[in-house]
Amino acid sequence: MTTVLVVEDDPDVALVLSALFRRSGWNTVHADDGRSALRMLHETKPDVMVLDVGLPGLNGWQVLERVRDMSDLPVLMLTAHGHESERVRGLRAGADDYLTKPFSNPELVARIEALLRRVPAHAAAPRTYDDGVLTLDAVTRQARWRERPLELSDLQFRLLHVLVQHKSTVVTPEQLLARVWDDTSGGSGDRVKFAVLRLRRAIQELDPDADPIESVRGVGYRYRTH
Template sequence: MSERRTPPPTTRILVVDDDPTVAEVVTGYLDRAGFAVEHAADGPDALLRAGERRPDLVVLDLMLPGLDGLEVCRRLRETGPVPVIMLTARGDEEDRITGLEVGADDYVTKPFSPRELVLRVESVLRRSQRAAGPSPVRTVLANAGLALDQATRRATRQGRELALTLREFDLLAHFLEHPGTAHTREALMRSVWGWDFGDLSTVTVHVRRLRAKIEQDPARPRLIQTVWGVGYRFDPGQCATQEAEA
């Protein structure tokens, strides 16, 4: 992880969990880390509070009364971008993957270390704030029919706009910046997510989602190729062959 920084006092975290013990521990650790923390005990209350005053990040339990965490995440995403870290007590990988697929930026499996959760919150906030901050010097990346405008956070393929999440955009930008380079999932997690630890399936899921949006045939990817025993490589040289076969 990068060096920890004290967050501005206006950084608001909404913790959504119906377990009072978990909620008390999580809100206590986040409060001591310098965040302004609010708690909701169910899905409808979470949406009401988020609608009244949009939080900077939501820590969201998967299993909630009223509306489950997946539906809450979907509805939050419909109203605009907000970083979401999902909590799940389930050991089933499919539940974690589903959370990422509906737009969660990260997930933490119960039981978890509250200190690790604080680090995850800080990491996700850094990425989202960087995306919303001043435009980088290099604002446009283009290759293989793909174009990313980093100033506006817009991406296109053959002139058609792509609906990318924050992480998908950053992942594609990283691939475009390093064409032909093989990346391990650990290296992608460090470079794109800013994490030195975490579940590597997070990278796998985002690569799969990105392929579904940029590949002609996601089942037979040409642009983002799997390098067996290593990880992934963006290969723009395959684009001409891919287009010729279309």
């Protein structure tokens, strides 16, 4: 049976959505904040996510960013703002569809049906990465280097996670800006350069001889497996 993960902090809206989806023959699970949504993504392995932008704690944009770090799950975003810039932001950030409140129930169901037809066999990316030296858990946001806890900022974790997702492949500064900073403007690569430098230092605090991130001059950066 199709499972829809509803991420909505308004209990009345969540109740209406859950009833609507059940009438459509879908199983529904509900999270009322961003961190719960990420946990339930792993636990329930839904087929599609309906994600409200205005969430407490981690907002919808931040949740979407983390979902895209670990999964290609179809995501339909809900928002009270109908501005074109908001819709463009959502689609560029990786949302598959975008719907403005208030919306009609039949339209919402039809849009989800369209997403399910487009991606009938959703397969989430593995939640963990382990190459024998580095271990990452995309849900708990924890990292270990040679079985020792690796203390990383949230940005450093996202940067390392993107690099290991493309291990042995050169990732350009522009690609890193888009994936790590959600910046598609192609801004200065200095931001990436200094972030990579700080990430290297964090790893070398545990292992002074480690140098897993290779700088490819004029192209970008590559994570080298051991």
